[in-house]
Amino acid sequence: MNPMDTAIFHSIQRMVGVSPVLDGLGVFCASVLIWIEAAAVVAFFLRDRRRLLVLASAAVSALLAWLASDGIGLLYFRPRPFAALADARLLISKSPLDKSFPSDHATIAFALAFAVYQADRRWGGILLAMAAVIALARVFVGVHYFSDVVAGAFLGLICAFIVHRLVHKILHTAHHPPKII
Numbered sequence: 001m002n003p004m005d006t007a008i009f010h011s012i013q014r015m016v017g018v019s020p021v022l023d024g025l026g027v028f029c030a031s032v033l034i035w036i037e038a039a040a041v042v043a044f045f046l047r048d049r050r051r052l053l054v055l056a057s058a059a060v061s062a063l064l065a066w067l068a069s070d071g072i073g074l075l076y077f078r079p080r081p082f083a084a085l086a087d088a089r090l091l092i093s094k095s096p097l098d099k100s101f102p103s104d105h106a107t108i109a110f111a112l113a114f115a116v117y118q119a120d121r122r123w124g125g126i127l128l129a130m131a132a133v134i135a136l137a138r139v140f141v142g143v144h145y146f147s148d149v150v151a152g153a154f155l156g157l158i159c160a161f162i163v164h165r166l167v168h169k170i171l172h173t174a175h176h177p178p179k180i181i
Contacts, residue, residue: 008146029137058115065111065159073099082142091141106135106152114160
């Protein structure tokens with residue numbers, strides 16, 4: 001176990017139990033906010049239906065990120081903090097048999113946010129902030145270490161970037177087919 005990771009986990013978890021309102025907010029952000037973020041991505045599309053490509057890219061990015069996260073979890077199993085640390089406080093229901101690394105929530109949240117950010121910095125910035133809150137809340141409620149959510153964020157950003165590049169390459173090729181001599 002990484003001592004720095006454990007120290008960061010404990011410093012965030014120190015706030016658990018301080019206030020029922022803070023605990024409730026942490027549970028909400030760790031469990032529900034990702035659905036609000038997904039709805040915001042759809043709302044981004046609904047503001048201008050020409051953004052269908054952004055919506056599709058966000059969906060494909062999130063799917064790719066989730067598959068990559070699960071693949072990593074199959075190759076490397078890291079127990080969740082509440083299963084590994086006797087003093088960790090768990091605020092949401094999770095199986096101790098689930099993987100901790102990387103965080104699926106952080107991976108998907110950052111994939112969605114970065115996919116939109118590449119098309120619109122204002123909306124994307126708001127979604128990136130939401131993704132960061134989701135990630136930190138996952139540590140707060142006791143289901144992830146800080147490195148789990150950082151790795152998830154990085155993985156989500158990479159997947160969104162790859163999808164963005166592929167979409168642009170496909171569109172560029174469709175508009176400029178290679179010349180046959």
